[in-house]
Amino acid sequence: QVQLVQSGAEVKKPGASVKVSCKASGYSFISNYMHWVRQAPGQGLEWMGIINPSGGSTTYAQKFQGRVTMTRDTSSSTVYMELSSLRSEDTAVYYCARVEETVARLGYFDPWGQGTLVTVSS
């Protein structure tokens, strides 16, 4: 079955960077765009950006421009999200989520990864 498995929880100090991985299985990795969404504790969902696993092109939300980098490794069917210059407000669960419709850049998400808690604290 289609599955997205993310890396484990991280604790970082303000100003540091974090890199979260998302390993896909059960489908053709390059056929579906992948997005990243985050959720601060007790809050709603915030879209961060998209990566095309086929060519590696990316689009980032304006809020994260200059601080976020999304990459992929086709040999291991894994996408990565790196966020730099971390601050306390970046404490959140970070999700990867696959666009269900093949080739579509935008779409509804199915499935989602299990989430990775990133805690930023001095």
Add this chain to the structure above:
Amino acid sequence: DIVMTQSPDSLAVSLGERATINCKSSQSVLYISNNKNYLAWYQQKPGQPPKVLIYWASTRESGVPDRFSGSGSGTDFTLTISSLQAEDVAVYFCQQYYNSPLTFGGGTKVEIK
């Protein structure tokens, strides 16, 4: 950016009763050329990622109980749970995928009365 506004923020419904959640977009998410509304509904239970229930505003995802239904078009949408079950306690989000940036409603928490 398209702003998605959900109401109410929370609601408590008796078991077996109907629950209705509203979602309004700041601009139409109906794509005229294919007559599709680019709107999805998700259910999120504590400690879990969101799970898609409805897409294209009214298409139920495979495996989702038929007590869940979506309706609406353009800018106004509704998620209805026709007969609330205990396992439906969750937060529900709408999402537009009409254009970038993708945006979500603030969520509606559904509880048992």
